[in-house]
Amino acid sequence: MGRRSLNGAEWAAMIMTGALHLSRHVERINALNVFPVPDGDTGTNMNMTMKAGVAELERRPSDEAGKAAEVLARGLLMGARGNSGVILSQLFRGFVKAAAGLHEIRVAEFAAALQHGVEIAYKAVVKPVEGTILTVAREAAREGALMARRTDDLFVWMREVQRKAAETLARTPDMLPVLKQVGVVDAGGQGLVFLYEGFLEYLQTEGSAVDTRPAESPAASVIQAQPAASPEKAEIALPHAPVQAQIATESIVFPYDMEFFIRRTSSSAPFPEAEFRRALERDGDSVIIIDDGDTVKVHVHSRKPGDVLNLALTYGELTDIHILNMRQQHRGLLDGQETGSAAREMEARQPVGVGSGAGGWSAVEAGAGDPPLGMEAATGISSPDSPWPAQTVAPARVPHPHAHEMAPYGIVAVSVGEGNAELFRSLGVDVVLTGGQTMNPSTEDVLQAIEALAAEHVMVLPNNPNIILAAEQAANLAGKPVTVIPTRSILQGMAAMLAFLEDEPADVNARRMAEAAEKVVDGQVTKAVRDTKINGLDIREGQYIGIMGKAIVTAGDRLLDTVCGLLERMMENGGDVVTVLTGEGSDGEITQRIADWLAERYPDAELEIRDGGQPLYPYLLAVEQ
Amino acid sequence: MAQVAVVTDSTADIPAAERERLGIEMVPLKVHFGEETYLDNIDLTPEQFYQKLTAFSGLPTTSQPSPADFFEVYKRLADAGRPIVSIHLSSAMSGTIQSAQLAKSMLPEADITVVDGRSASFGTGMLVVTAAELANQGASAAEIAERVAQMRKNTRLYFLVDTLEYLQRGGRIGKASALIGSLLNIKPILTIDDEGMVSPLEKVRGAKKAVARVVERIAADFPNRPVDLTLAITPGFTDTARELEERLKNTVNIGRQRVVEIGPVIGTHAGPGTVGVFVLPM
Numbered sequence: 001m002g003r004r005s006l007n008g009a010e011w012a013a014m015i016m017t018g019a020l021h022l023s024r025h026v027e028r029i030n031a032l033n034v035f036p037v038p039d040g041d042t043g044t045n046m047n048m049t050m051k052a053g054v055a056e057l058e059r060r061p062s063d064e065a066g067k068a069a070e071v072l073a074r075g076l077l078m079g080a081r082g083n084s085g086v087i088l089s090q091l092f093r094g095f096v097k098a099a100a101g102l103h104e105i106r107v108a109e110f111a112a113a114l115q116h117g118v119e120i121a122y123k124a125v126v127k128p129v130e131g132t133i134l135t136v137a138r139e140a141a142r143e144g145a146l147m148a149r150r151t152d153d154l155f156v157w158m159r160e161v162q163r164k165a166a167e168t169l170a171r172t173p174d175m176l177p178v179l180k181q182v183g184v185v186d187a188g189g190q191g192l193v194f195l196y197e198g199f200l201e202y203l204q205t206e207g208s209a210v211d212t213r214p215a216e217s218p219a220a221s222v223i224q225a226q227p228a229a230s231p232e233k234a235e236i237a238l239p240h241a242p243v244q245a246q247i248a249t250e251s252i253v254f255p256y257d258m259e260f261f262i263r264r265t266s267s268s269a270p271f272p273e274a275e276f277r278r279a280l281e282r283d284g285d286s287v288i289i290i291d292d293g294d295t296v297k298v299h300v301h302s303r304k305p306g307d308v309l310n311l312a313l314t315y316g317e318l319t320d321i322h323i324l325n326m327r328q329q330h331r332g333l334l335d336g337q338e339t340g341s342a343a344r345e346m347e348a349r350q351p352v353g354v355g356s357g358a359g360g361w362s363a364v365e366a367g368a369g370d371p372p373l374g375m376e377a378a379t380g381i382s383s384p385d386s387p388w389p390a391q392t393v394a395p396a397r398v399p400h401p402h403a404h405e406m407a408p409y410g411i412v413a414v415s416v417g418e419g420n421a422e423l424f425r426s427l428g429v430d431v432v433l434t435g436g437q438t439m440n441p442s443t444e445d446v447l448q449a450i451e452a453l454a455a456e457h458v459m460v461l462p463n464n465p466n467i468i469l470a471a472e473q474a475a476n477l478a479g480k481p482v483t484v485i486p487t488r489s490i491l492q493g494m495a496a497m498l499a500f501l502e503d504e505p506a507d508v509n510a511r512r513m514a515e516a517a518e519k520v521v522d523g524q525v526t527k528a529v530r531d532t533k534i535n536g537l538d539i540r541e542g543q544y545i546g547i548m549g550k551a552i553v554t555a556g557d558r559l560l561d562t563v564c565g566l567l568e569r570m571m572e573n574g575g576d577v578v579t580v581l582t583g584e585g586s587d588g589e590i591t592q593r594i595a596d597w598l599a600e601r602y603p604d605a606e607l608e609i610r611d612g613g614q615p616l617y618p619y620l621l622a623v624e625q
Numbered sequence: 626m627a628q629v630a631v632v633t634d635s636t637a638d639i640p641a642a643e644r645e646r647l648g649i650e651m652v653p654l655k656v657h658f659g660e661e662t663y664l665d666n667i668d669l670t671p672e673q674f675y676q677k678l679t680a681f682s683g684l685p686t687t688s689q690p691s692p693a694d695f696f697e698v699y700k701r702l703a704d705a706g707r708p709i710v711s712i713h714l715s716s717a718m719s720g721t722i723q724s725a726q727l728a729k730s731m732l733p734e735a736d737i738t739v740v741d742g743r744s745a746s747f748g749t750g751m752l753v754v755t756a757a758e759l760a761n762q763g764a765s766a767a768e769i770a771e772r773v774a775q776m777r778k779n780t781r782l783y784f785l786v787d788t789l790e791y792l793q794r795g796g797r798i799g800k801a802s803a804l805i806g807s808l809l810n811i812k813p814i815l816t817i818d819d820e821g822m823v824s825p826l827e828k829v830r831g832a833k834k835a836v837a838r839v840v841e842r843i844a845a846d847f848p849n850r851p852v853d854l855t856l857a858i859t860p861g862f863t864d865t866a867r868e869l870e871e872r873l874k875n876t877v878n879i880g881r882q883r884v885v886e887i888g889p890v891i892g893t894h895a896g897p898g899t900v901g902v903f904v905l906p907m
Contacts, residue, residue, distance in 0.1 A: 426808040427811075498829070499827075576830075577831060606810070
């Protein structure tokens with residue numbers, strides 16, 4: 001007799017099993033990239049996204065299915081990386097709606113959750129394409145709705161859903177010609193099928209609610225290990241390091257990153273969330289308030305942690321207080337020794353209890369219900385060599401009205417390569433997030449960069465088609481106006497920066513920047529990672545390929561010929577300025593020969609060559625009118 | 626009623642011959658090369674200045690005229706019974722106008738109208754020339770001041786600098802500061818905005834494109850109308866200046882053209898190789 005319902009903990013365990021199953025197949029999913037380019041990362045993105053969701057479930061476990069779904073959705077949302085990750089985060093929001101207020105979910109709710117998720121995900125994507133993860137999710141959800149009328153056995157039901165998902169996945173090449181041409185199924189869809197397989201695996205095992213967690217699940221390792229030694233957690237935290245290293249320490253206006261829970265003393269009256277939020281935002285940012293009725297989770301970046309805690313105390317008892325100084329953390333990153341970045345990150349993140357200067361409350365109350373938090377807090381307190389005391393003094397800055405320190409604009413650009421980062425900064429970009437072809441920043445990374453800027457309006461240049469959605473998601477979550485300029489390459493991003501004028505209003509700048517980016521004809525040269533036939537080209541692994549916009553237009557064994565062939569195509573409609581960014585695998589002599597060839601072939605064009613330093617792409621090119 | 630006297634300062638970059646012809650009074654700013662001090666456009670011609678600039682190891686500095694410098698000129702004209710219209714370098718860039726105003730306050734009986742040209746180089750210069758022409762036709766100080774204010778709105782000015790370094794070092798960079806240190810060959814098309822500050826209109830790649838855009842802008846600003854156009858250059862046409870002149874000739878309906886040289890004080894802050902175009906409808 002199969003299982004008929006899942007409580008919050010069981011549901012979470014199922015999700016974790018799915019995530020674990022997905023994580024075992026990351027490379028297989030990555031290999032499904034349509035282009036034979038070395039930046040196939042759908043698997044990595046989906047895996048990182050799920051890990052962020054699972055980490056949140058571990059931080060805030062709940063027996064209530066409705067609450068667990070909310071916790072997961074939040075984690076996925078913040079951790080979403082790449083388009084597939086963003087879509088995944090949207091799909092799982094279906095559970096929030098379907099399980100709202102419920103202790104347990106059954107087949108009916110599960111089926112409704114998949115349906116809602118598909119609706120939400122389709123809305124999140126501007127131009128949904130069939131033959132992708134969306135189609136797989138939709139068909140599986142449809143099957144789920146049908147099957148829900150026939151069975152209330154979760155395993156039986158999930159088996160049919162999973163079967164339909166796999167079947168739809170197999171048909172994706174028929175729906176999306178490019179998949180067929182290359183001979184692969186959709187990578188995102190494949191990721192979803194692996195997740196469903198994991199769910200099925202969990203549902204298949206007969207176990208009681210107490211003993212549902214598979215021993216090798218990521219959950220177990222994080223909870224059992226010391227935080228600093230946890231490889232799972234470090235892996236999640238890792239991508240934050242380069243992000244923060246790009247921000248100037250002084251630009252962190254609200255240095256104290258605070259997180260705590262308010263245990264409501266009288267939960268008869270509803271928590272005045274809006275009022276509390278306004279109070280926090282008066283001198284802080286990144287405010288997140290999650291009201292669970294009897295406990296309220298609060299996250300805020302503040303200048304005056306004491307004030308925040310005093311205010312919060314008026315609403316109830318405070319537990320699991322974490323405060324860390326982001327400036328200190330950031331300085332640590334900047335002049336960090338050559339230790340592994342993961343270790344550095346953990347050290348910097350080490351939470352520190354606050355002295356009891358603000359009142360009679362005890363600094364840290366390790367809540368019994370939150371083992372991971374309680375343990376982390378205790379570690380922080382007892383750490384003998386905590387560098388904290390020297391840093392606890394708040395910067396002696398007279399608080400002045402917000403408007404005075406606000407720049408009219410702040411600009412965040414995603415880029416890869418030190419040279420490119422320098423170029424972006426020289427063009428007026430405030431924060432350069434590392435990412436792009438090999439590692440997509442998460443929604444949270446982008447959000448952090450946005451929140452770190454004391455600006456009235458933030459412009460985000462994703463500079464990669466696979467980062468646009470995550471950037472848009474971050475824009476929606478941000479506590480200030482943000483515009484995402486949908487730039488698809490580094491050189492489009494640079495063109496957009498040239499069009500930016502600080503004096504103009506945001507809508508004018510958004511239009512100018514998007515138009516400037518559109519006008520760029522961009523090209524990339526890299527090496528094929530496998531044999532393929534595409535656009536009439538017979539490409540062998542290891543050959544150079546030239547990509548113009550979205551299409552591979554040249555391929556060959558010689559780098560010089562490939563670059564020149566690509567440039568010729570790019571110049572077909574004329575061009576005044578040619579920009580070349582050299583990266584790993586480029587060669588001074590070849591670069592010189594490209595310059596000579598260009599001067600001879602297009603004597604009127606102005607050529608600029610800069611060292612971009614991007615990996616995997618020896619040359620990034622742009623032609624502008 | 627005696628004829629209105631028009632006073633300006635040396636940064637208006639009005640050629641000496643034209644100043645003399647129109648009877649324009651000029652109070653010089655000062656340029657300091659280390660210990661040596663020169664009166665702008667008097668002790669030092671543009672040609673000598675750019676030669677010195679190349680030879681000098683440091684950077685020259687500039688200073689506004691003292692109130693006494695203005696007082697002397699205002700007193701002489703007021704004693705002759707003439708009303709005065711005094712038009713000057715943007716108050717956002719220089720304290721020159723403060724000295725003028727102080728001098729005016731020292732002569733409470735005199736009829737002095739001090740006008741902030743909110744511009745520089747021939748941007749001020751064309752206001753001054755028009756004012757002098759009006760004065761010669763017998764216009765009153767009030768009429769002149771009003772016409773000048775109106776004219777300020779109808780003129781367009783664009784300039785290109787070889788490098789933004791000079792504007793930056795002199796602190797006159799205004800809103801173009803974000804472009805400092807740009808690693809790409811970016812040529813901002815600069816103007817002086819309504820507040821009299823240097824402001825970038827757009828940023829383009831390379832000098833050729835910058836020239837093309839300036840010409841396009843002027844053609845669009847004054848479609849099918851003859852214009853009074855002044856090219857301000859540093860001595861010896863640079864390639865950019867030559868190309869700009871050539872392209873303007875081919876594209877814009879020029880009713881009247883003059884070429885002026887950018888003097889030492891403006892040159893100190895804009896740097897060698899600067900080229901400006903000042904246009905007003907005819």
